[in-house]
Amino acid sequence: MSAGAIIGGGCTFLDAHSLRSLLPPSSLIPHFLSSLPSHSAAVNSPFRQSFAIDPSNSSSLLLMPSWSSSPSLPYIGIKIVTSFPHNTSLGLPGISASYVLFSSSTGASLAAIDGTELTLLRTSAVSALAARFLARDDARVLIMVGAGALAPYLIRAHRYVRPGIERVIIWNRSVSKARDLVKRLQEEEKEGGNVVFEHVEILDNVIGIGDVVSCATSSQDPIVKGGKLKPGAHLDLVGSFSPAMRECDDEALVRGRVFVDFEPAVAEAGELVGAFERGTISREDVIGTLVDLAGGMKVGRRSPEEITVFKSVGTAVVDLLAGQLAYETHIRGSH
Numbered sequence: 001m002s003a004g005a006i007i008g009g010g011c012t013f014l015d016a017h018s019l020r021s022l023l024p025p026s027s028l029i030p031h032f033l034s035s036l037p038s039h040s041a042a043v044n045s046p047f048r049q050s051f052a053i054d055p056s057n058s059s060s061l062l063l064m065p066s067w068s069s070s071p072s073l074p075y076i077g078i079k080i081v082t083s084f085p086h087n088t089s090l091g092l093p094g095i096s097a098s099y100v101l102f103s104s105s106t107g108a109s110l111a112a113i114d115g116t117e118l119t120l121l122r123t124s125a126v127s128a129l130a131a132r133f134l135a136r137d138d139a140r141v142l143i144m145v146g147a148g149a150l151a152p153y154l155i156r157a158h159r160y161v162r163p164g165i166e167r168v169i170i171w172n173r174s175v176s177k178a179r180d181l182v183k184r185l186q187e188e189e190k191e192g193g194n195v196v197f198e199h200v201e202i203l204d205n206v207i208g209i210g211d212v213v214s215c216a217t218s219s220q221d222p223i224v225k226g227g228k229l230k231p232g233a234h235l236d237l238v239g240s241f242s243p244a245m246r247e248c249d250d251e252a253l254v255r256g257r258v259f260v261d262f263e264p265a266v267a268e269a270g271e272l273v274g275a276f277e278r279g280t281i282s283r284e285d286v287i288g289t290l291v292d293l294a295g296g297m298k299v300g301r302r303s304p305e306e307i308t309v310f311k312s313v314g315t316a317v318v319d320l321l322a323g324q325l326a327y328e329t330h331i332r333g334s335h
Contacts, residue, residue, distance in 0.1 A: 142211070168198070
């Protein structure tokens, strides 16, 4: 089925290729900036439901619904995710997702959207929007910790909000994956591009030169050591989404002013949950949320030397807003 095809009943299908065209950082990040302060309170997002499909291989089904009570956001959305960890041994993706958008006034199906691509695009846009308020304006060096599916999206999004970035250094436990991503990004860079892409084998050797350090891993043990962050660094933590996962040590949180994407992060992010339990920092040390930053309720970076930390775990609110923008942009373009 082609991108933008009409499914029975008038429902539009938006595949990964069309989403990348509909939701570039230059569209999605400003959309979040303008929409989050006004719409986040109007979106209902119940706790996600998880069902064990086959306990023997840990496969599961997750349902994440949300709906808006705002007339200017007349949508219901649900993300449907399957997690089949054993797929990696078969050379298949371990996680697959679909997102379905409905009208909240009639209940009609409006769009079936590639949920995996939607998640990659909205997650990277959330990190970049936070960096717009928290990273130094003159950021030049981006350290990308992790070379998985999300890494190139984070790199593109951070470069959009900090166009002065001229050096991107990638680290991954598997050196070959970091090397392959560097090669891919070099090939994608337009002729005349002034950004240098490189990989390193030892993260500690370069962490101290990063103006922005973005982490997207599934690590359960700290990778980034706070003591090595330079004054003025911005640390972007994306990978962990459960108390068992952790991408940085407590010192990074102690040294930095900490912000989260949404309130659930304080109960789900391993970095924060663990630090609270150990008494290293308290809940009151979390300054605010992305909505606070975007709405001007909280001040982001206060000085060139300040270290800032942003922790995201994801929420159905940004799924709904990204789905809205993709659908409405597609509809405008088809008329």
